Amino acid sequence: MTKIEVNGAVLAYDDVGTGSPVVLLHAGIADRRMWRGQVDALAARHRVIVPDLRGYGDSELPPTPFAHHDDVAGLLEALGLPQVALVGCSFGGKVAVDTALAYPDRVSALALLGAPVSGHEWSEETEQLWEDLVGDVDPEDFAATAAGEVRFWVVGPTRKPEDVDPELIRFAEEMDQRALAAEVALSAVEVGELDPPAVDRLVELRMPVLVGSGADDLPDIRRLADRIAAEAPHGVRMPDVPDAAHLAPLERPEPVTSALLNFLP
Structure with missing residues (x-):
């Protein structure tokens, strides 16, 4: 684990491997450890950076306003990375989409697993x-x-x-x-949201976008995966991961890792 100051907060992250950079963003019910099944395989070909989002895991939470997508961009700046592929699961996928919309030149590819998007309302x-x-x-x-x-x-x-x-x-x-x-x-801190939100801006995702979900995830999540893949100009809907729900990378690491290796630049 390494720590670095980003936008006034100290964020914890793992940094493994060499090659084209990939950032893995964790779910809101988890932390960076949820990617333990992907890191080694991806690191054979990529530089893999796995942060704890601000307030989660080993990252700090100063009492100052911030936005998670600004922190991701700030992390890239701090690490001297002009462009990366972003991989996000669940809430991490939401942050990844927001980052790609707010900082499109910084994101070379986007892989989303069980991801909601900002502005989406649950059924x-x-x-x-x-x-x-x-x-x-x-x-x-x-x-x-x-x-x-x-x-x-x-x-x-x-x-x-x-x-x-x-x-x-x-x-x-x-x-x-x-x-x-x-x-x-986090509820005591002002957390900024993307404005306007992502739900009606998916057509702006001009980079390659891979979208998937667990076969046993919520119907809302699987329908949203269909929508993202259909509306993103270069979206691809991967088959649902069998025998997996919302944390597919953790529950079924092999098919998720294989899909990522086939997709990532």
Whole structure:
């Protein structure tokens, strides 16, 4: 792990390998450790940079306004990287899209897995799925909230917990408890959003865009993957990753890594 100051905050990141640079952005229920199944394989061909977003993992959270996409661009500037490929999962995919729209010259390619986009509104179907699968949870009980979020996102709506590797569930809950603490702290800081948001700007993504999701992820997420791939001028919709929900890179590293190696410049 290395640390570097970016826009007034100290961000933690891993930096492995040599070659064309790739930045991996983690999900909001996780941290940079979720990419453990990709780093070594990608590093055989690329310089792989895996940060903790501000406030998450080992990165700091000063009480000053910021935007995650500005931090990504600031990290590239601090590392002397004029252009990189961005890979994002879930919330990390949202940040990747926002970065590509705000700083299009800095992004050579974009790979998105289970990614929402800024400005997207969840359907009533998704809200009902939360009620059916999780229900009411005390937000101050991080263990219970993490268990609920992992049931919703990592297990997914089409599977039962016993269908999923218990070690994956344990690790996801441990990461999510840490992420929940980060989100509480982030709620006290002014976090800037892309304006206008990405949802109606997908046609502006002029770089190659690979879009995928887990076959067991939420219907909203899979439909959104279809939309991104259809509206981005150079979008490609990869087949859904079988036997995986929202954290496909962690749950099924082999097909995700293979798809990334085939796609990345």
